[in-house]
């Protein structure tokens with residue numbers, strides 16, 4: 001099983017338009033420091049699923065028939081805006097499985113084009129996709145949102161974004177067996193008060209402490225957190241690292 005982090009930024013991405021903080025300036029000079037919309041690709045056997053679709057060049061990146069389908073965590077623009085163009089393809093159908101969100105994004109449901117939204121996940125539903133088993137776990141966010149637990153080829157990988165903390169029942173599912181890898185929302189540096197929709201570093205480390213994955217990777221990173229990390233290079237404990245665009249796990 002292979003997970004590739006295609007994008008590791010928050011909704012604003014890095015660099016932020018017209019921002020000259022140290023992280024944004026560095027990202028303009030060093031392409032490796034840029035952060036695109038948060039999304040990933042999970043591959044297991046013949047299965048190849050895109051997790052979220054915020055990238056706006058999906059039709060350039062993925063040749064026709066190269067994806068098994070798309071798993072949406074939720075329908076905020078930074079996670080779904082790439083669908084607005086992808087849908088106008090022709091001659092194939094791409095399944096898009098995500099939460100049953102009556103709003104979706106813009107007019108996607110009204111004009112789905114080649115996208116098939118007809119099989120949303122129920123909370124805690126498990127699906128067998130070839131060699132890959134996927135479970136949809138409710139998260140805490142401002143829109144209906146699922147994290148995904150992937151099991152296949154003897155590995156367990158959890159991908160949890162966007163969220164603040166992790167709900168009790170979802171934690172229980174994750175704790176049934178050891179996690180090899182946890183990819184977790186951590187959008188900001190430690191905050192005095194818990195943010196409403198995303199983990200700060202304090203809450204992210206609490207989740208990691210609880211779930212005890214072999215390795216944890218923080219994603220959905222905002223520019224101010226990147227700048228804070230430049231000033232606090234020792235902030236991440238061992239076993240916890242930072243996502244970057246293109247990172248293969």
Ligand SMILES: [Zn+2]
Pocket residue numbers: 010011038076078079162220
């Ligand atoms: Zn987001």
Ligand SMILES: [Zn+2]
Pocket residue numbers: 015016019020021022023024025223224
């Ligand atoms: Zn900035």
Ligand SMILES: [Zn+2]
Pocket residue numbers: 074076141162
């Ligand atoms: Zn979101």
